[in-house]
Amino acid sequence: MQDLVKKFENLTIQSDFIFKKVMSRKRICIHLLEELLQIKIADINYLEAEKSLEPDYTSRGIRLDIIVEDDNNTHYNLEMQVKNNRNPHTKAFVLPKRSRYYQALLDIDLLQQGQEYDQLPPTYVIFICVFDFFDEGNYVYTFKKRCLENLELELPDEATTMLLNTKGTHGDISKDIKSFYDYVNNHIVTTDFTKQIDDEISYLKLDTKVRREFMLMEARLLDERREGIAEGEAIGFAKGKDIGIAEGEAMGITKGETNANIATAKRLLSIGLSVQDIAKATTLPIEQVEALKADQA
Template sequence: MQNLATKFENLTIQSDFIFKKVMSRKRICIHLLEELLQIKIADISYFEAEKSLEPDYASRGIRLDIIVADDKNTHYNLEMQVNNIKNPDTKNYVLPKRTRYYQALMDIDLLQKGQEYDLLPPSFVIFICVFDFFAKGNYVYTFKKRCLEDLELELPDEATTMILNTKGSHGNISKDIKSFYDYVNNHIINSDFTKQIDDEISYLKLDTKVRREFMLLEARLLDERREGRADEKVSIAKLMLAKGCYSLQEIIELTGLSIDDIEKLKNDMHVEKQA
């Protein structure tokens, strides 16, 4: 396994960490949005990168990569997606429902308590995917709500979801978006725009503060993974204890927990049962 220093040096635009840093540069983020949507943007304001949205204690919080608002108060959420993830339980791909959830939580966050619904600003959820989710070959898949009985009738909720396919082969995109795709896919620099991005990444990798931030982030993620594995071991041990057909030694061997840990679990389960 490569050490963190080597991992940092090998980071590309496909990395969430680098993508957030690069898109935190106004000139790059604005140009990407202008070229993608074929609009003019005078300025953008940033909400914090990797913004956490947790509407209440019972909801599933999310971390958004980049959220910006332009000078016309249109809001954009930009996400880099490297893996086409499946739910291991249902075997369903999670991307479509993920975009729906991101849009919903953005709307909750954007609408102040007590405000009228019509004050919700226009919004775009944009997923930059290094895979073709729909296998149609399009460079871009843009979704809005339409009436099934009259496909010309669009629901004017001003919410748009865009799935970008960097592996696409057809459709109408600008030269700079195509060059951005080439850069994301194969690190090919064939435009001033991708030269700016590549230079920015080079500067980031020379910045000791950015390096330190990456190291701390990786350490935090490692701790979270370890905690997740520990929780999984405890859950398995509880299940084995509840079944009552496993010996103490079998539970130790299968979970890796200590005798003291398992005895504590037994006592806790007994107390819960008596309560």
């Protein structure tokens, strides 16, 4: 328990948990979007608060996204991305396909049954990365669809993906966005905006309800992980008598990860996610997730 207390006390804006709590403050979230996009936003509405049980607003694994709608019906998905992960099997970076998946989830939920396609609102999927995915040094990488035969032609689908690079060195960003980058990277307060963020984090860490929420979440995830790894290692060591200890340990770790994914799948099924979304989130076969769902019925 002491380890969890220390972990909570050391949380920064890079933590998914703290990031969502901070961005749940309207004044902070609005200012970040205004400074990033150089627009004016009168108000925002937090959609995930209204749709906490909707699968389309529960992202892969335990990611804690911010999904908001502004007064012009533009929708934003904000996520803190700390690690530039690769698929352990294909070795491919997962961020590009993750952005595609997030955009799909937004669109599926935003277009109600019977509505025409042109009623889809403008969307922004924004990843705040503490690494430079493209190694180009840009502060921001903004993507829209363009015609390869004529790059001046843009497909007007109003879907935008932005990768913010907090380690960037050049580009056109505002003073407050630069200060936000510095705060994310090094916990340096240089403007009133980052002071607001820092004060909010300090307040959150004094809130016993917030502390309890974090510790319960971490304890559940840790238990699931330990159970999966322990079972997998036991199987691996048992088989190691015949195939060698090293290979047995490797099998154990693999089995443990699988069991952890199964535990996660069961938890996501309990809150109503679809079989397809859970399969994508856990990398389990759809047939296995369907079997888990049948067992819970």
